[in-house]
Amino acid sequence: MRILILGAGGIGGYFGGRLASSGADIRFLVRPSRAEVLARDGLVVRSPLGDLHTPVTTLTAATAPVDAVLLACKAYDLTEAMEAVAPAIGPSTVILPLLNGVRQLDMLDARFGRKHVLGGLCHIGVTVNPAGQILHLNTLQRLVFGARSADQADAVERLFEAIQPGGFDLALSPAIVQDMWEKFTFLATYAGMTTLMRAPIGAIMAADDGEAIMREMLDECLATATAGGYPPRPDAMAQMTSSLTERGSAGTASMFRDMARNGRTEHEHVIGDMLARARKAGVPAPLLRLSLANMQAYEAQRSGTAAG
Structure with a gap:
């Protein structure tokens, strides 16, 4: 399953790094300055659950549809993020937003259509240090997502299977909203x-x-x-x-x-x-x-x- 992760900061970098190191087909859509750091140093995670240092594939512009897009930006960047990922959204692409709050659902539904947008959240304490390394501040690493309508059930199951090897605490929710x-x-x-x-x-x-x-x-x-x-x-x-x-x-x-x-x-x-x-x-x-x-x-x- 081809997965595009928008952002390689704390949340996107942590979960995406774990997935990339497990062999999942992951690409990070990032700004050119972040792409330079990742090309030079790789993606580095410092965690009490085990450090990670892995090469990753980055893009500075999306060019073709993928199977899933994971949005891990700050809420104030969401409008810009939606435009950035638009070329990656095909007829069967699902979007998993990991933003705080719920307003992102309305915004994503309006831009891409409700059928594409799953519900999701995470519980993790992470930050990025001046060197661009991701610091995991505790042992929480939980990602929860689920379908918002019955017609998303199959896509949710496929995404769950694709990201399960990441090694973090993963759960499907029947009541994600x-x-x-x-x-x-x-x-x-x-x-x-x-x-x-x-x-x-x-x-x-x-x-x-x-x-x-x-x-x-x-x-x-x-x-x-x-x-x-x-x-x-x-x-x-x-x-x-x-x-x-x-x-x-x-x-x-x-x-x-x-x-x-x-x-x-x-x-x-x-x-x-x-x-x-x-x-x-x-x-x-x-x-x-x-x-x-x-x-x-x-x-x-x-x-x-x-x-x-």
């Missing part, structure tokens, strides 16, 4: 609060009203998810509540870490989209509103569009 909404609900709360408070979970819990405010933010996201038809299941609800209120936790969302290094963030795709859905459903969301304004002010200052 529900899974994505549960992660979205957690992440909007997690990112919203850690960026708003400029602090990890444990520090927020140490504040007098920290837990109460965290739970209020979660309630806004839960009400929005429920209004959209995706209330979290009991196990997911218990897990996200435990993580968001863990005393002493050093946990921060990747959005907070992007913010700490003065980088671009996915705030519009995560916090902004959750707020937009809350407003459409008539759900009061004062903390989401405050959190989004905080991130928009940060972006204005970071990008130089605000005085000072």
